[in-house]
Amino acid sequence: MEFRLEDIDPDEIERRLAVVEPLTDSVRGLIDAVIRSEVDDAVLDRARARIDEITAELRVHQKPGGYGTPFTRDLRGMPWGNAATGLRNPIAPPLRPEHGAGVSTGSVHLGAAYEGPGGLVHGGVLALLMDQLVGECASTIVNMPHFTGTLTVRYLRPTKLGRVDLRAEVTGTQDRKTFVHVEVRDREGVTADGEAIMIRPKDFPGRDEVLAAIARTP
Numbered sequence: 246m247e248f249r250l251e252d253i254d255p256d257e258i259e260r261r262l263a264v265v266e267p268l269t270d271s272v273r274g275l276i277d278a279v280i281r282s283e284v285d286d287a288v289l290d291r292a293r294a295r296i297d298e299i300t301a302e303l304r305v306h307q308k309p310g311g312y313g314t315p316f317t318r319d320l321r322g323m324p325w326g327n328a329a330t331g332l333r334n335p336i337a338p339p340l341r342p343e344h345g346a347g348v349s350t351g352s353v354h355l356g357a358a359y360e361g362p363g364g365l366v367h368g369g370v371l372a373l374l375m376d377q378l379v380g381e382c383a384s385t386i387v388n389m390p391h392f393t394g395t396l397t398v399r400y401l402r403p404t405k406l407g408r409v410d411l412r413a414e415v416t417g418t419q420d421r422k423t424f425v426h427v428e429v430r431d432r433e434g435v436t437a438d439g440e441a442i443m444i445r446p447k448d449f450p451g452r453d454e455v456l457a458a459i460a461r462t463p
């Protein structure tokens with residue numbers, strides 16, 4: 246986990262999201278269309294050529310590595326490349342967690358891109374979403390980022406593609422460890438549950454630099 250200061254105000258955040266969220270949604274639509282399209286090969290070939298052109302255009306100016314999690318001066322995080330929640334990551338469903346007292350919830354629509362067995366959600370995708378939700382749940386409660394130390398998942402019955410709801414709840418804390426229970430439901434009820442041991446790491450690379458930069462900024 247790396248802290249990086251991006252000194253922008255809420256209006257600038259909204260301006261950026263107003264551009265990238267619709268783009269990301271369009272690419273999600275593209276992914277779904279590629280998986281399910283039954284057009285002929287010539288149309289698929291033309292589509293590939295046009296997509297390659299767009300990719301080349303976007304690659305003219307790129308960040309090195311991943312998107313990271315830049316933070317504003319008031320420590321609002323912008324993890325827009327995150328695989329589960331990223332607002333500019335077309336792979337992310339995206340999960341948009343909401344946090345209450347010790348409880349975090351989120352709902353997603355999982356379509357063809359998240360299929361494992363035919364018509365059913367891939368178990369790894371469920372583990373990804375559970376991992377993110379338990380991480381945010383523990384981090385929100387203690388107001389410090391937590392890493393997943395151990396996540397044990399029980400797949401109770403197959404999860405149908407479509408709407409999936411998740412709920413995580415802190416069940417205890419012990420020093421730097423926070424224990425979280427998590428459940429997944431499809432339209433017919435609970436399909437998987439899990440237990441997580443979340444750990445607040447001792448160090449956060451870059452954190453001191455960000456806090457110092459904030460302190461220096463009038």
Ligand SMILES: CCCCCCCC(=O)SCCNC(=O)CCNC(=O)[C@H](O)C(C)(C)COP(=O)(O)OP(=O)(O)OC[C@H]1O[C@@H](n2cnc3c(N)ncnc32)[C@H](O)[C@@H]1OP(=O)(O)O
Pocket residue numbers: 376377378379380381384390391392393394395420421422442444445446447
């Ligand atoms: C807001 C952000 C939300 C994002 C959510 C996304 C969730 C994620 O995907 S996080 C990424 C996946 N997880 C990781 O990459 C973690 C990789 N592991 C690590 O970085 C380290 O091993 C870490 C941080 C978990 C523990 O390291 P460290 O702080 O040095 O642990 P250490 O001091 O040895 O142990 C502290 C305690 O935790 C326990 N512990 C350590 N590792 C584990 C583990 N893997 N599982 C369970 N318990 C553990 C120890 O037994 C010890 O307990 P006690 O105090 O009772 O003896």
